[in-house]
Amino acid sequence: MDASQPHDAATDSGQPSPAEKFSATHKRGERGPDEMIWQGGYSAIDQSGSFFILGLITIGLIASCFFLPPMIIISLIAIPILWVVQLIRVWWIKMGVAYELTNRRFIHESGVINRTTDRIEVIDVDDVTIEQGIMDRMFNVGTIKITSSDRTHPELRLRGIKDVRKVALMIDDARQAERDRRGVYIESV
Known part of the structure; x- marks a missing residue:
């Protein structure tokens, strides 16, 4: 046998080679590209409970300003910080998750800085x-x-x-x- 020409032992026995099997499968159309069924991600509406509680805290801090005047300074600092932190938290979760459903796979991507894709x-x-x-x-x-x-x-x-x-x-x-x-x-x- 000449070493310059690749030879597959399967062709000698009458069996198709792996390359021939692969191309025959694609010719029959059994394994085409995945068809997209659904694509989505995290919905910020899921945080409605957190926003409701944060709203109650905000109302409590504003109400405390009427009874305790020194609370005005604390409230002016705390309220914006709490809301900004919550909005950043929701944005981070929303940006860090993506889902895709095809006819053969469910793909889950997670992470903002380091992205992990799992199928x-x-x-x-x-x-x-x-x-x-x-x-x-x-x-x-x-x-x-x-x-x-x-x-x-x-x-x-x-x-x-x-x-x-x-x-x-x-x-x-x-x-x-x-x-x-x-x-x-x-x-x-």
Whole structure:
């Protein structure tokens, strides 16, 4: 055999080479590009409880100025600082989270300075749970908990999701469609 020409032992046995298998799969159209189903991030509406409490603190500080005149200086300093810190906190959370659901993968990106991207195959998703508090239900936001057989994130919490029920149903539908496409069926125990 000539060393200048690559030779695959699989072609001698009548079996297609890995390169031929790969190109044949793409010819049949089985593995095209991922189709986007949903894309989103953290909704600041999830912080409505924090803003409500901050509003009560602001009202309390303003009211204290009428009874204790020295509180005017403290209130003039504390109120803007509290609101700016809360707005920066919400902006930081919002900028640090991005989600993408395709027909085959759930992609979770986190971090503002250092970005981490994690992918979970939708076929590996075992359960989708919705968690909502009273304020969350009022504003139609919530947390989606994804339980999967993925090693890096067996349990992933997606906080601050707007239209939480709709998004959870999309994740569940994508999981079922991928299982149907691959012929994977889970029996009840």
